[in-house]
Amino acid sequence: MPVPSSLTLGSLVVDTPVVLAPMAGITNAAYRRLCAEQGAGLYVCEMITSRGLVERDAHTQDMLVFDELETTRSVQLYGTDPVYVGKATEILCAEYGVAHIDLNFGCPVPKVTRKGGGGALPWKRGLLAEILEEAVAAATPYDVPVTIKTRKGLDDDHLTYLDAGRIAQETGVAAIALHGRTVVQAYSGAADWDAIGALVEHVDIPVLGNGDIWEAADALRMVEQTGAAGVVVGRGCLGRPWLFRDLAAAFAGESVATLPTLGEVRDVMRRHAELLCQHMGEERGCKEFRKHVSWYLKGFAAGGTLRRALALVTSLAEVDALLAELDPAEPFPVLELGTPRGRQGSPRARVALPDGWLDDTDGSGAHLQEDATEVTGG
Incomplete structure (x- = not known):
């Protein structure tokens, strides 16, 4: 399939179809600036909780810091309550001048999934739709695109990504990013790029692929193999912000592979x-x-x-x-090229979920308690 040269998310055009994945404690304003100095792309702030923002939690507000040269402000929100997510979206648009909001439905951390958040939430199709409707409605007057990030599902027996894509499209979401692993896998094993391709075939909105992009060549392979509109890069850039220079060159049709001394x-x-x-x-x-x-x-x-x-x-x-x-x-240690970086670990024995979570797929999740402090990304 042809390689895209840019990425369009509603009214926002990204010069290179590359998105920096939000990573807790990593993608602060300094790191985003550092990566942006290397190459074009969309650089997303650390994930914040919608309730923390609405309640003006000091720590949450401290995380919402942008570099003076950060012209396109992008933030990832976490939330399980449609009302809080909607209010937080409006605050980001009205008070922080963000140009893009991403909603996290992919976090595999037990303390998050145990409360029905992150990668657990798409199992409740009705709740997912309610959250997306509220977020899109709040962002639309400001012409700010809303996107989501999710995983394949809870495990191979409880897949959610195709339904999540359909719901995202129906509610006016501008794009969906898919991490090609299940929640139970966490960061272990290999990412399933075939699932990304299946989602591309299933929806009309742009699909971004995430998982196992360690070099620029991996990104090109992913979009060629899956038809994805772009890629989301997380662990691959840890200690290697120049990866964004390589990615920008690769998507521009140039052959550049940075091997710094x-x-x-x-x-x-x-x-x-x-x-x-x-x-x-x-x-x-x-x-x-x-x-x-x-x-x-x-x-x-x-x-x-x-x-x-x-x-x-x-x-x-x-x-x-x-x-x-x-x-x-x-010289650069070439044996490190193409190898995993950051956390990996082993698959979890099971996904930590609220009691009775799997009983139905249409519940509202009204009993969920959303934290007011930050959680990790997915």
Whole structure:
């Protein structure tokens, strides 16, 4: 199938059909800026809860920070209550000037699914429709497109993605992203790209493919194999923000595969730390930087002592002194190309669900209690 060169989501046109997946504790304003400096795409804020936003929870509001050069503001919302989701959508449009809102129905974390949220929610078709209707109605006066992200289903015996696609289309959702795994798989095993292709055939709205995109060539293979309108990239860019440069080149028909030396990686690490400190202050910014060190240095020969020291930095001066110890001429470890990054783990024994959740597929889920604080992505 032909490779798309751009992505259209309602009134929003994205120059490259690539979306940065929201990742809790990762895709803050600094990281989004860092990735955007590498290549075009749509860069989504960390997921926030609709109830937290409506109730003006301080932590939720702290997460809604945008870089001064972030011209297209994109936010992912989590929610299980249609009223809260609708109100939160209106707040984002009216007060935060967002240009795109994504709704999360893919999170596999037990504390979320146990309350009927994330990847568990699409089992309740009626509730899903109610939430989408409220969100689209709230966003429409502002001409802001609403999209959703979901998974194949709870497990292979309880698939929901085709119904979710149909409901999304019927309620006016601009596009649907499918992570080609079930909730019970979490991040284990291989993503099912055939399911993405099946969803493309099933709906008329754009479908974005998600799962196992580790290199730009993977993204091209996915869209060619499935007919997807674009891709959503999550773990593949951890410690490799230049992946977005490769993706932009690939979708433009150019053959670029970035193999940075350790010196070039060091420069990106320094820029990342600098941006974090600008947005969060030096102390907190350096603490946030620590989690990225192992991803940046994966496969390189940097010694354990240096790695441990970088994972304990407290100031930019300390970052600079330690980065200076890296060998700038060391070539990129090519054996790392195409390999999984970030969390993987094993399949869960079962999906944690509210009592009686599987009894019917049309319940409203009116008894669900939505958290006011953030949850992780999916």
